[in-house]
Amino acid sequence: MLRLGIDIDGTVTAQDTFVPYLNESFQCAMTLDDMTEYDLTKLLKISQEEFWGWMDQHEPLIYKQAKPAEDAKEILDEMKQQHRLIYITARRQQHSDITYKWFQEHDVHYDAIELVGGHHKLEAVQKHKIDVFFEDHHGNATMIAKEADIPVILFNSPYNQMPIDDRIIRVNNWQEASQWIKQYEQRLQTAY
Structure with a gap:
């Protein structure tokens, strides 16, 4: 898991x-x-x-x-069977109720949600002992990959086209993210 x-x-x-x-x-x-x-x-x-x-x-x-990204709910429903889903967002604390309500209304599973109120997610990543992070913000992806030394799946967008390091995996959609996670799990199982 x-x-x-x-x-x-x-x-x-x-x-x-x-x-x-x-x-x-x-x-x-x-x-x-x-x-x-x-x-x-x-x-x-x-x-x-x-x-x-x-x-x-x-x-x-x-x-x-806000509308869910294409295939996000379906892929997250698959992932919840085997993994813990911990959402770490830059949203401010005053939006906690709206955030939880959105997850309930869209029936998106969560094990935890943390609103950090800014783009400094590293502390929350470390606190929750995150193994892989999913992000769209290039700066966050770079900091988390480097400082937490974990893979970061970066959802491709026009605003994050800067160069990436080898711990960042650029994907175009949730299907590609899911495929990468499955391959990563296989590599981990083979390593042990």
């Missing part, structure tokens, strides 16, 4: 979740392909203060209405 650490936004939820809300609020017509940086302030040409003001106002609705 592996202890799988899983990010929520852009990993379990669809990567384009924020796009319609950004387009409506900032009168633009961006697509996910336009989001070549994780820092949206540069793309929107707004300050951090403006961005976080917008987030304070819109985050609850966005999280509530």
Whole structure:
């Protein structure tokens, strides 16, 4: 049994979740392909203060209405049979109720959910003794792979195209992530 650490936004939820809300609020017509940086302030040409003001106002609705990524629920249902599913998210603590409710409404299994309130997930990864982490944020993936010395499955997106090290596995979807986990399990069994 592996202890799988899983990010929520852009990993379990669809990567384009924020796009319609950004387009409506900032009168633009961006697509996910336009989001070549994780820092949206540069793309929107707004300050951090403006961005976080917008987030304070819109985050609850966005999280509530987020759609699961394609095949995420089905693959996670398979994985829950053999592994512990521990979600570690940058969401702030004030969104705890919305987060748990989303998991219940979408019938997505969890063994634990930890809202760390920022992109510093390493402490939670170590606390939960995570074996493999699933992430869409390049910086988080790099830090976790390096500091925790574990494999990180990075869900490919326009905003995470920077170079990766050999502990990071780039995948395009949940099917590929599942296939990698199965191969990893086989390698672990063969090693023992």
